[in-house]
Amino acid sequence: MSKKNKRYFLMGFAALVILTAFVIYDRVFNAAPREIAKETTEFSIPADNLQFHFADNQAKATAKYLNRVLETSGSVTELGTNTMVLENRVQVYFLDNPEQDISLGDTISIKGRCVGFDELLLLVKIDQATTIKQNK
Amino acid sequence: MKQRKIPLAAILIPISVFAFNLNAQSKYVDKAGYLKFEASEALFEPVEAINKSVTAVLNTDTGEFASLALIVGFRFENSLMEEHFNENYIESETYPKAIFKGMLIDFDLSSLSKDPIEIMVDGKLALHGKEKEVKTMVSMQKLNGTIVMKGGFTVTPSDFDIEIPSIVKNKIAKEVLVSLNFNLKP
Numbered sequence A: 001m002s003k004k005n006k007r008y009f010l011m012g013f014a015a016l017v018i019l020t021a022f023v024i025y026d027r028v029f030n031a032a033p034r035e036i037a038k039e040t041t042e043f044s045i046p047a048d049n050l051q052f053h054f055a056d057n058q059a060k061a062t063a064k065y066l067n068r069v070l071e072t073s074g075s076v077t078e079l080g081t082n083t084m085v086l087e088n089r090v091q092v093y094f095l096d097n098p099e100q101d102i103s104l105g106d107t108i109s110i111k112g113r114c115v116g117f118d119e120l121l122l123l124v125k126i127d128q129a130t131t132i133k134q135n136k
Numbered sequence B: 001m002k003q004r005k006i007p008l009a010a011i012l013i014p015i016s017v018f019a020f021n022l023n024a025q026s027k028y029v030d031k032a033g034y035l036k037f038e039a040s041e042a043l044f045e046p047v048e049a050i051n052k053s054v055t056a057v058l059n060t061d062t063g064e065f066a067s068l069a070l071i072v073g074f075r076f077e078n079s080l081m082e083e084h085f086n087e088n089y090i091e092s093e094t095y096p097k098a099i100f101k102g103m104l105i106d107f108d109l110s111s112l113s114k115d116p117i118e119i120m121v122d123g124k125l126a127l128h129g130k131e132k133e134v135k136t137m138v139s140m141q142k143l144n145g146t147i148v149m150k151g152g153f154t155v156t157p158s159d160f161d162i163e164i165p166s167i168v169k170n171k172i173a174k175e176v177l178v179s180l181n182f183n184l185k186p
Helices: A003-029 A047-056 A058-065 B002-025 B079-089
Strands: A069-080 A083-086 A090-094 A107-118 A123-135 B027-040 B048-059 B064-070 B097-104 B117-127 B130-143 B146-155 B172-184
Touching (some): A047 A058, A047 A069, A047 A090, A058 A107, A069 A090, A069 A123, A069 B027, A107 B064, A123 B048, B097 B130
Antiparallel strands (some): A069 A083, A083 A090, B048 B064, B064 B097, B117 B130, B130 B146, B146 B172
8 A cells, every 4th residue: 555545544544433422422411302202102001091000100110111102091180282091190291293183082092202200289290192093 | 856957967068068168269370380490601502491381379368389390391402411400410210309498478368459469489399309499579460360479589509409410500590580470260
C-alpha cells in the first residue's frame, strides 16, 4: 500500500469509527420513546379483575403490572376528554385522539400501559391506550 | 311494636339517601389533572416532565383537598431521562405514587366566580417514602360549574431523600418547580 493509499484508508477508518460512535451515542441518549401500541401484550385481563388485584394487594399487583403493556376490556361507565372509565374500576387515558366515537355503555377492549393504582378513587390507571375492539 | 318500626324505617331511609346525596354533591373531582415539574439548568438539556393523569379531589364543604399522581405517568421528552428518573432517582417500582393531602384555607365555594381569586393551600406531600409540608397560593375560579385550580410550588430532591449523583448534579436544578392545573367537576 502506498503512503497516500494508507492515509486514505486511515481517514476512512477514522470516519467509520466516529460514525459508529455517533450512532451508538444517538441510540442510547436519544432513544425513541416506547410505542405501547406496537409492543407485545404481556397480560390480558378484564377490567374488574384487574382492579380487584390492586384493591386486594396493591404491592403485589404493582410489582406484577406496573409499566407493563396489557389489554383489558369492559363496559364504558364514564367519558371525558381523551379518557374513559371501564366498569367504574379502570381509568383509561388514550394516546391523543379525542375524535373517537365512544358512548356510555359500549363494550371496549383497549391496549395500554399500566401506570398504577389510584387509592383516592380506587381506580387502576392505564395510559397511552389504543382501542382494539369496540361493540356499540 | 310493629306500628313503631314502620315509621322509623320511613324516617331513616330518606335521611340516609339525603346524606348520601349531600356527600356526593360536595365533592369536586378531576380525574385527568395536569402536573408538570421542571428542574432545568440553563445551557443543559431541559429536565421536565408532564403527567396528565393526575387525580384531584376537593371537598367543597370542608375545604379538604387531596391529589394523587402516579409516578410512571410522568412523561419526559427524552426517554432515557424518563428511565433514569424512574429507576435511579425516584424508584417508582418501590414508591409508585406521590400524594398531597391538605386544606384550602378559608375556602368558601360561594366566593368563587369566573374571576380568579388566590387561596392558600396547606398540606403534606408524600413521595419516595418521605413527607414534606407544602404551603402555597393557588388561583381558583369557577367556570360553567367547573372549579379551575392553578398554581405551583417548589421542592428540592433532598426534601424526599432523592440523591442526585455528582456526575449529573450540575445539569439538574437544586429546586424543582412543580406546576398544577386541575379542572374539578361535581
